[in-house]
Amino acid sequence: MNYDLNELSKGQQKTSTLAGLGKLFQLIAHERRNLLLALCAILVTSTINLTGPFVVGHTIDQYIAPHNGAVVANPYHGVLVNCGILLCLYFVSLVTSYLQTRLMGGVGQRMLFTLRNAVFNKLQQLPVAFFNQNKAGDLISRINNDTDKLNQFFSQSLMQFIGSIATMLGAGIFLIAINVKLGAAALAPGLLILFFTMIVSPWVKRTNAKSLKSVGGMSAEIQESLHNFKVIIAFNRRDYFRKRFDVANKENYRTAIGAGLANNIFMPVYTLFASIAQLAVLTFGIYLISEGEFTIGLLVSYFSYTTNFYNPLRQLATLWANFQTAMAAWDRISQILAMETDLATVSAGEKEASDALLEFKNVHFGYGDNKILHNISFKLEQGKTYALVGPTGGGKTTTASLIARLYDPQSGTVLLCGKDIRSYNAADRSKKIGFILQEPFLFTGTVRENILYGNELYAGYTDEQLEQAIKQANLGNLLAMFDDGLETKVLSSGNSISLGQKQLIAFMRAVLRNPDLLILDEATANIDTITEKLLSEILNNLPQHTTRVIIAHRLNTIENADEIFFVNSGEVVRAGSFNDAMNLLLKGKRVS
Numbered sequence: 001m002n003y004d005l006n007e008l009s010k011g012q013q014k015t016s017t018l019a020g021l022g023k024l025f026q027l028i029a030h031e032r033r034n035l036l037l038a039l040c041a042i043l044v045t046s047t048i049n050l051t052g053p054f055v056v057g058h059t060i061d062q063y064i065a066p067h068n069g070a071v072v073a074n075p076y077h078g079v080l081v082n083c084g085i086l087l088c089l090y091f092v093s094l095v096t097s098y099l100q101t102r103l104m105g106g107v108g109q110r111m112l113f114t115l116r117n118a119v120f121n122k123l124q125q126l127p128v129a130f131f132n133q134n135k136a137g138d139l140i141s142r143i144n145n146d147t148d149k150l151n152q153f154f155s156q157s158l159m160q161f162i163g164s165i166a167t168m169l170g171a172g173i174f175l176i177a178i179n180v181k182l183g184a185a186a187l188a189p190g191l192l193i194l195f196f197t198m199i200v201s202p203w204v205k206r207t208n209a210k211s212l213k214s215v216g217g218m219s220a221e222i223q224e225s226l227h228n229f230k231v232i233i234a235f236n237r238r239d240y241f242r243k244r245f246d247v248a249n250k251e252n253y254r255t256a257i258g259a260g261l262a263n264n265i266f267m268p269v270y271t272l273f274a275s276i277a278q279l280a281v282l283t284f285g286i287y288l289i290s291e292g293e294f295t296i297g298l299l300v301s302y303f304s305y306t307t308n309f310y311n312p313l314r315q316l317a318t319l320w321a322n323f324q325t326a327m328a329a330w331d332r333i334s335q336i337l338a339m340e341t342d343l344a345t346v347s348a349g350e351k352e353a354s355d356a357l358l359e360f361k362n363v364h365f366g367y368g369d370n371k372i373l374h375n376i377s378f379k380l381e382q383g384k385t386y387a388l389v390g391p392t393g394g395g396k397t398t399t400a401s402l403i404a405r406l407y408d409p410q411s412g413t414v415l416l417c418g419k420d421i422r423s424y425n426a427a428d429r430s431k432k433i434g435f436i437l438q439e440p441f442l443f444t445g446t447v448r449e450n451i452l453y454g455n456e457l458y459a460g461y462t463d464e465q466l467e468q469a470i471k472q473a474n475l476g477n478l479l480a481m482f483d484d485g486l487e488t489k490v491l492s493s494g495n496s497i498s499l500g501q502k503q504l505i506a507f508m509r510a511v512l513r514n515p516d517l518l519i520l521d522e523a524t525a526n527i528d529t530i531t532e533k534l535l536s537e538i539l540n541n542l543p544q545h546t547t548r549v550i551i552a553h554r555l556n557t558i559e560n561a562d563e564i565f566f567v568n569s570g571e572v573v574r575a576g577s578f579n580d581a582m583n584l585l586l587k588g589k590r591v592s
């Protein structure tokens with residue numbers, strides 16, 4: 001299955017803005033109440049803003065320049081009363097604006113929280129193949145940068161966006177209601193703006209998507225060079241990485257310039273059309289006054305309404321660009337959310353009568369087109385020790401990965417206790433199978449935390465109880481190798497402990513889980529011979545029912561195996577005795 005997000009986005013049909021928005025609102029459906037309250041607040045603010053010009057026009061026509069030329073006895077009283085009314089309205093508008101900002105700030109942050117959780121939880125469900133095909137830096141950029149773009153739009157722009165549209169609609173209604181002919185002249189440039197926006201928006205969204213992608217690419221470069229900094233320094237590859245970063249940075253610079261240009265294209269065009277509308281109102285309005293069809297007060301109101309129509313439109317220019325960026329970010333996030341894991345649990349089906357703990361039946365597997373295992377069949381019985389040997393790149397780790405269901409076969413079946421391994425849920429499977437990887441991964445914390453990680457059995461144990469359990473599992477001598485015992489500090493990426501010590505912790509972690517099947521993939525490669533002997537004794541003393549699968553290049557590690565499999569060129573064959581395995585290796589069978 002193809003999990004490469006950047007590849008998939010090339011062939012993927014573009015989601016429409018409405019469909020995208022629909023999905024996004026589903027995700028924040030629980031915010032309906034706050035969104036409605038904020039909407040009410042914004043509508044009140046817009047209504048107040050629209051009432052202002054009407055009151056001003058009315059005041060002029062009533063008290064300052066009545067169109068019938070009548071003289072008003074005490075104009076100041078009326079003017080002051082109307083000013084008082086306006087002042088009160090402006091205070092109410094201040095309160096509703098504040099409410100709206102507060103409500104939407106909260107909605108934006110909660111949306112960011114929900115979204116990051118949803119993406120992160122999705123990542124936890126995706127199979128190893130997904131992480132093989134996507135760079136960590138790009139995924140981090142999607143979780144951090146892209147979700148933040150959405151948050152920015154929701155917390156800062158959405159209500160302004162709705163407010164601008166509400167004010168525009170209201171102003172448009174007033175413009176038509178006061179005078180249809182003048183209204184048509186004032187609104188005609190608005191139609192041209194709409195037309196322009198519809199044509200240009202898809203390009204703006206595309207340009208922003210490219211820019212976000214290049215941020216992801218740059219983040220992937222940074223992540224890779226930070227992760228491998230020792231190799232870079234040791235092999236003096238700084239120039240190589242500097243050049244790669246330079247390319248990514250230039251690409252980011254180029255796409256960011258493009259996005260900046262696209263995002264700023266609306267403003268000057270909108271401003272031009274807004275000015276044309278003002279001119280049309282002025283010229284046509286004066287003509288109507290001279291014809292006696294209009295009053296000065298109405299023209300003043302009219303100017304305000306035209307401003308009220310075109311100013312939000314100019315604001316919309318910026319907001320629309322933000323919206324396009326947010327939608328491009330949402331496309332990148334929803335790509336992850338839409339990913340289906342191909343390691344789904346299937347129905348158990350009939351349990352096969354099998355004396356084996358684990359069985360491969362005609363298994364074929366490859367990474368993409370690179371076929372690794374061809375028609376493999378073998379059985380692992382309870383309580384026995386198996387060794388997988390073979391040349392480098394022969395397929396040992398791949399076989400072990402299929403045993404632990406890190407991948408599924410492309411055809412054939414892996415049976416665990418007679419049932420398709422795919423019918424076990426992750427919790428039950430990982431209880432039965434313990435896996436010590438070639439490169440053990442430890443979490444930042446203490447030895448204790450790392451041993452307890454995912455180990456529910458010991459969750460409530462005190463230090464004394466845990467030490468007791470460690471002793472009972474014959475792991476006491478291993479723990480004694482750490483100066484501060486269970487409290488020894490561990491850094492996931494640092495050098496606080498050696499690779500061999502990391503392997504010891506991974507070993508203790510796996511053994512304490514007491515699995516039915518324990519796979520050790522080069523688990524003692526970095527451990528001295530004396531400690532290795534100790535580990536071998538611990539393995540021999542595991543409970544009777546435990547099956548062990550040992551992958552090792554050092555043949556002394558597998559001397560005591562009950563059965564040895566030779567893994568090479570897509571085949572897994574019984575090697576017979578230890579000497580036969582030696583001969584096969586010495587014959588120099590190579591990877592085809």
Ligand SMILES: Nc1ncnc2c1ncn2[C@@H]1O[C@H](COP(=O)(O)OP(=O)(O)OP(=O)(O)O)[C@@H](O)[C@H]1O
Pocket residue numbers: 132367370372390391392393394395396397398399
């Ligand atoms: N994640 C992956 N994506 C693509 N190809 C892979 C991946 N992992 C392994 N391979 C390829 O599969 C083949 C078998 O690799 P595998 O790690 O199973 O060999 P191995 O016998 O365990 O080797 P080693 O003794 O060096 O650990 C190799 O050719 C390798 O390049």
